[in-house]
Amino acid sequence: MYEEFKSHEIANVLYATGSDILTAYGEKNINISRYMCVNNPRYYFQVNDEYVKNKLKLILFPFLHKGRWMRAMEDDSSSFKSAMHDINAPDLYIPLMAFVTYVLLAAFFLVLCFCRFSPESIGVQFSTGLMCWLMQVLLLEGTLHSLGGGGGSGEIILVPLLDVVSYAGYTFVGAAVVMAVRVSPHPVRWAHLMFCGATLWESFCMGVLLVKIVKRILVFEVPIFDKQMYSTNKRNYVLLFVAAAQFPQLFWLGNVH
Amino acid sequence: MAKEFNVPPVIFPSGGNPAAPASGPQQRRLPTAPFQPPRSSNPGLPFLSFDISSAAASTSFSAAPQFPSNIGGGGIGGVGFDDEPPLLEELGINTKQIYQKTLSILNPFRINHHLHEDADLSGPFIFLMAFGLFQLLAGKLHFGIILGWVTMASMFLYVIFNMLAGKNGNLDMYKCLSLIGYCMLPIVMLSALSLFVPQGGMVIMVITGLFVIWSTRVCTGLVVELANCGDEHRGLIAYACFLIYMLFSLLVIF
Numbered sequence: 244m245y246e247e248f249k250s251h252e253i254a255n256v257l258y259a260t261g262s263d264i265l266t267a268y269g270e271k272n273i274n275i276s277r278y279m280c281v282n283n284p285r286y287y288f289q290v291n292d293e294y295v296k297n298k299l300k301l302i303l304f305p306f307l308h309k310g311r312w313m314r315a316m317e318d319d320s321s322s323f324k325s326a327m328h329d330i331n332a333p334d335l336y337i338p339l340m341a342f343v344t345y346v347l348l349a350a351f352f353l354v355l356c357f358c359r360f361s362p363e364s365i366g367v368q369f370s371t372g373l374m375c376w377l378m379q380v381l382l383l384e385g386t387l388h389s390l391g392g393g394g395g396s397g398e399i400i401l402v403p404l405l406d407v408v409s410y411a412g413y414t415f416v417g418a419a420v421v422m423a424v425r426v427s428p429h430p431v432r433w434a435h436l437m438f439c440g441a442t443l444w445e446s447f448c449m450g451v452l453l454v455k456i457v458k459r460i461l462v463f464e465v466p467i468f469d470k471q472m473y474s475t476n477k478r479n480y481v482l483l484f485v486a487a488a489q490f491p492q493l494f495w496l497g498n499v500h
Numbered sequence: 501m502a503k504e505f506n507v508p509p510v511i512f513p514s515g516g517n518p519a520a521p522a523s524g525p526q527q528r529r530l531p532t533a534p535f536q537p538p539r540s541s542n543p544g545l546p547f548l549s550f551d552i553s554s555a556a557a558s559t560s561f562s563a564a565p566q567f568p569s570n571i572g573g574g575g576i577g578g579v580g581f582d583d584e585p586p587l588l589e590e591l592g593i594n595t596k597q598i599y600q601k602t603l604s605i606l607n608p609f610r611i612n613h614h615l616h617e618d619a620d621l622s623g624p625f626i627f628l629m630a631f632g633l634f635q636l637l638a639g640k641l642h643f644g645i646i647l648g649w650v651t652m653a654s655m656f657l658y659v660i661f662n663m664l665a666g667k668n669g670n671l672d673m674y675k676c677l678s679l680i681g682y683c684m685l686p687i688v689m690l691s692a693l694s695l696f697v698p699q700g701g702m703v704i705m706v707i708t709g710l711f712v713i714w715s716t717r718v719c720t721g722l723v724v725e726l727a728n729c730g731d732e733h734r735g736l737i738a739y740a741c742f743l744i745y746m747l748f749s750l751l752v753i754f
Contacts, residue, residue, distance in 0.1 A: 288663035336664070337734065343656075343743050350750055360754040362645045365747075438541045 624681020
């Protein structure tokens with residue numbers, strides 16, 4: 244109880260401060276509520292075993308998903324259903340665990356293949372991973388902004404920040420798989436081939452996943468007042484860019500040295 | 501030519517107040533050999549007593565060393581050692597409880613959570629120091645790293661568990677740290693074992709796997725039982741604990 248109270252207080256103070264600062268600089272259009280109030284992180288942890296298993300299958304093989312990509316709404320249409328009831332809901336448990344797994348596997352790989360382990364290397368991997376997560380978040384946010392009508396025209400993107408953070412974090416599932424492939428015992432002459440193959444495969448899967456998610460967000464969750472604001476052509480090119488950006492990112496994550 | 505040494509006579513106390521030493525510089529005032537601390541009136545105390553009150557009360561000392569009289573009485577205060585609790589109790593270190601809790605961790609199949617309801621940090625501190633010591637014997641100076649990682653791991657588990665458990669999660673940080681510290685016992689044993697087994701070999705990998713699973717099982721069982729609403733997320737919490745102990749085992753095997 245006290246934690247809820249505390250988080251609301253802090254959120255209110257931050258929101259007031261933020262809006263004061265932005266008003267002073269004349270930026271009235273920016274809707275900062277989605278950045279200031281990281282509202283209800285508890286929603287993203289309402290998971291159970293079955294959801295985790297199915298979501299992992301979805302992330303690793305998104306093209307095999309026969310169901311719909313829509314997120315289910317609650318019965319009174321006020322908010323989305325939680326992750327326990329809807330496989331398309333974002334969550335933060337899987338990204339966090341995948342991130343820690345990736346860091347651990349990277350440390351294992353460093354030891355097994357280079358015989359060079361120091362506890363500082365775990366810190367380095369952690370920072371690199373966080374930077375990559377941040378870049379992914381920026382990429383997705385940039386996509387949503389550019390396709391949602393652009394900045395300055397008053398369009399409001401209603402996707403909460405933690406949603407985007409969680410979608411960006413799904414990359415680490417792919418990265419963890421790539422590291423697991425690298426760590427697993429295999430003949431040395433195939434090592435490079437297996438690494439490249441695994442990275443390409445995972446980048447492709449992540450690309451498909453993110454494209455499908457962003458398309459769903461743009462079509463269903465963003466209120467676009469003028470549907471002709473952007474052309475479908477432009478949208479497709481941007482989505483293609485998002486998918487293509489997964490390749491260098493996963494190569495960077497997998498290239499632990 | 502024999503030289504005569506002037507050995508001043510040694511006067512042993514014979515009880516009761518001695519005669520006042522003769523004034524005058526010729527007679528050296530020797531302290532009795534050996535130095536007799538003023539005995540307090542309570543014969544059961546093994547420690548030196550520097551109290552003014554007990555010094556004043558005792559009558560059996562004699563020929564007190566001629567130090568300035570304000571030494572030893574000092575500012576320790578007028579409270580005698582009778583009223584103070586024993587040191588370990590004052591520090592909150594209950595050795596019997598630590599021993600019982602340690603024994604309960606040793607059995608991975610039957611988890612007794614009643615002992616752990618009362619969290620304490622001294623047992624984990626002993627384990628972490630022992631862990632650092634075994635690492636030191638292996639040539640790695642990891643004390644700071646171990647303490648830092650334990651702190652971060654317990655914050656991680658705290659956040660994960662309280663988020664997963666929703667509104668009813670009542671695992672507090674102290675209990676979390678205490679549990680993680682106690683369940684570190686298998687890792688400490690692993691680090692002791694690794695001193696005798698060749699490094700990087702297959703044997704140590706297999707043993708590491710077993711001990712990490714032991715730690716995970718005990719930690720998950722305790723966390724789920726103690727914070728009384730994590731039962732449906734057992735697998736999720738188990739994975740988080742597994743990651744934590746895998747991280748520590750990395751320190752041991754490499």
